[in-house]
Amino acid sequence: MIQQLVLIGLVSISLLAVNGPNLDESAEPVTGPGFNHKAIVGVEKCVDCHKHSAEVWKNTVHYKTITDMPRSPKAKEIIDKMGLRRVKESLCTSCHGTEMWDSEHNEMTVEAGVSCESCHGAGMGWVTVHGEFSGKEEDEETEAEAAKRWKASEAAGMLRPSMIADIARNCVSCHVIDHEELVATGGHPAVSNFELLSWSQGNMRHNNFYTNGKENKVASAERKRVLYVVGMVAEIEVLLSSIGNANAMNIYVKTHAKRFSNLRKQFISVAAASKDESMLEFAQYLKTVGLSFKAREALIPASKKAGEFLDNFSATSDGSSLAGIDSLLPDPSEYKN
Ligand code: HEC
Ligand code: HEC
Ligand code: HEC
Ligand code: HEC
Numbered sequence: 581m582i583q584q585l586v587l588i589g590l591v592s593i594s595l596l597a598v599n600g601p602n603l604d605e606s607a608e609p610v611t612g613p614g615f616n617h618k619a620i621v622g623v624e625k626c627v628d629c630h631k632h633s634a635e636v637w638k639n640t641v642h643y644k645t646i647t648d649m650p651r652s653p654k655a656k657e658i659i660d661k662m663g664l665r666r667v668k669e670s671l672c673t674s675c676h677g678t679e680m681w682d683s684e685h686n687e688m689t690v691e692a693g694v695s696c697e698s699c700h701g702a703g704m705g706w707v708t709v710h711g712e713f714s715g716k717e718e719d720e721e722t723e724a725e726a727a728k729r730w731k732a733s734e735a736a737g738m739l740r741p742s743m744i745a746d747i748a749r750n751c752v753s754c755h756v757i758d759h760e761e762l763v764a765t766g767g768h769p770a771v772s773n774f775e776l777l778s779w780s781q782g783n784m785r786h787n788n789f790y791t792n793g794k795e796n797k798v799a800s801a802e803r804k805r806v807l808y809v810v811g812m813v814a815e816i817e818v819l820l821s822s823i824g825n826a827n828a829m830n831i832y833v834k835t836h837a838k839r840f841s842n843l844r845k846q847f848i849s850v851a852a853a854s855k856d857e858s859m860l861e862f863a864q865y866l867k868t869v870g871l872s873f874k875a876r877e878a879l880i881p882a883s884k885k886a887g888e889f890l891d892n893f894s895a896t897s898d899g900s901s902l903a904g905i906d907s908l909l910p911d912p913s914e915y916k917n
Contacts, residue, residue, distance in 0.1 A: 617688060619702035619737070620680040623695040626703070629711055632793035633696070636786040642694035646677040658766040671762070675754045699750060705736030744806060745894035748776050748814035756815060756836070758822045763832040770835035771819075775910060776811025777804055782915035801906070802899030808909050809850065809859070809902070810894055816843050817886040820869070824879030837871055844869070853904045856897070862889045 851863035
């Protein structure tokens with residue numbers, strides 16, 4: 581999607597920077613709606629070794645959207661308003677599906693709904709290395725070898741559950757619609773009511789690999805806190821850059837600004853409850869961010885600041901010292917099913 585947006589001149593280039601763990605800034609992002617579709621290996625490949633993950637995935641909206649969305653009257657309406665021809669335009673399938681290069685026919689196809697590699701990164705560079713124990717039996721691989729294997733996988737664009745800031749940025753790159761025309765002209769929703777904890781621990785939860793399908797554990801109390809904070813800030817980061825880069829004052833900007841204001845309020849209360857110094861400091865900073873459309877360029881450095889906080893927070897906080905925020909977290913009955 582990103583390449584396309586650049587062509588029609590609407591994009592915030594800065595999205596490239598928040599999208600996935602790109603080591604080389606000039607490379608195509610490997611995840612989210614702008615991933616490098618030529619590096620997608622396809623869900624069937626993952627299922628060879630991860631059948632339990634796939635069983636869960638098949639019951640989610642992400643799996644179904646590629647067939648359900650095009651059938652909805654709302655989709656037709658969006659397409660008409662945008663003057664596009666088909667509901668399966670790449671603009672739509674870049675978020676409602678996983679695009680994959682078909683080298684036999686030299687064309688792009690949609691391999692499935694939002695599938696494994698839309699969230700874990702295009703697999704070509706890491707699919708083999710991450711799952712082989714350095715060419716040994718599992719229990720013969722040394723710790724150093726395992727560390728090297730994971731490092732190589734991450735460098736090749738794998739998004740692992742531990743890389744939670746980048747995972748969250750990736751969710752948000754689809755769930756905040758950073759496309760002015762799609763929203764302002766097409767009438768597409770501008771944002772989801774996204775919240776990482778409750779949206780990842782409901783029916784999309786597939787923490788069932790390491791128990792070989794026996795258990796599908798909800799995140800620990802500590803990780804829940806991290807998911808909650810990280811999701812909020814990842815969204816703040818992308819909202820600020822999308823408003824900062826907007827061309828005109830319209831429904832797109834208004835919705836994103838309102839969403840930002842709400843998240844800011846929420847973050848400020850969460851920081852107060854946490855008593856965490858770095859969160860309090862970032863909350864203090866957020867209070868100074870002005871939302872004037874005229875001065876919107878100032879939101880770009882503010883977005884960068886959010887990104888820095890996010891990286892730092894996710895690298896240093898394991899949630900163990902944040903018990904103060906527990907009463908503010910969504911209740912398990914609110915997890916998305
Ligand atoms: C040849 C078998 C194999 C294939 C194919 C495979 N995986 Fe894996 N995967 C593994 C193994 C084994 C592990 C756990 C390695 C370990 O315990 O150190 C793993 C772990 C993972 C993890 C968890 C990493 C972590 O940090 O705990 C993710 C996510 C993952 N794979 C995603 C995928 C995706 C997405 C695909 C398809 C693009 C895929 N895998 C294809 C074998 C495979
Ligand atoms: C940047 C990612 C992105 C792009 C591009 C995108 N969508 Fe969506 N779409 C979403 C998300 C995320 C939702 C879910 C919104 C929510 O949580 O309510 C959604 C929801 C929808 C819905 C349901 C809306 C409703 O009111 O119930 C329709 C229909 C839809 N999209 C059609 C399209 C069509 C048609 C296109 C292409 C012209 C398109 N989308 C492009 C991300 C995207
Ligand atoms: C919508 C995004 C999304 C999709 C689609 C997705 N995953 Fe995940 N996956 C995640 C997140 C987020 C986590 C970490 C969840 C947590 O910590 O509770 C995860 C965790 C995992 C793990 C670690 C599981 C464990 O037992 O600890 C594996 C393995 C994995 N995913 C593989 C896959 C495979 C294979 C597919 C496709 C069939 C897939 N994922 C589809 C987002 C996704
Ligand atoms: C490639 C784009 C993309 C990525 C990445 C993505 N999503 Fe989604 N997600 C969508 C779209 C599109 C929909 C709406 C589908 C529809 O309504 O047809 C959706 C719907 C959902 C829903 C259902 C919402 C509802 O109202 O029922 C949940 C939950 C969800 N996503 C969670 C996540 C999480 C958590 C992540 C990251 C770990 C994530 N998504 C990453 C595109 C994406």
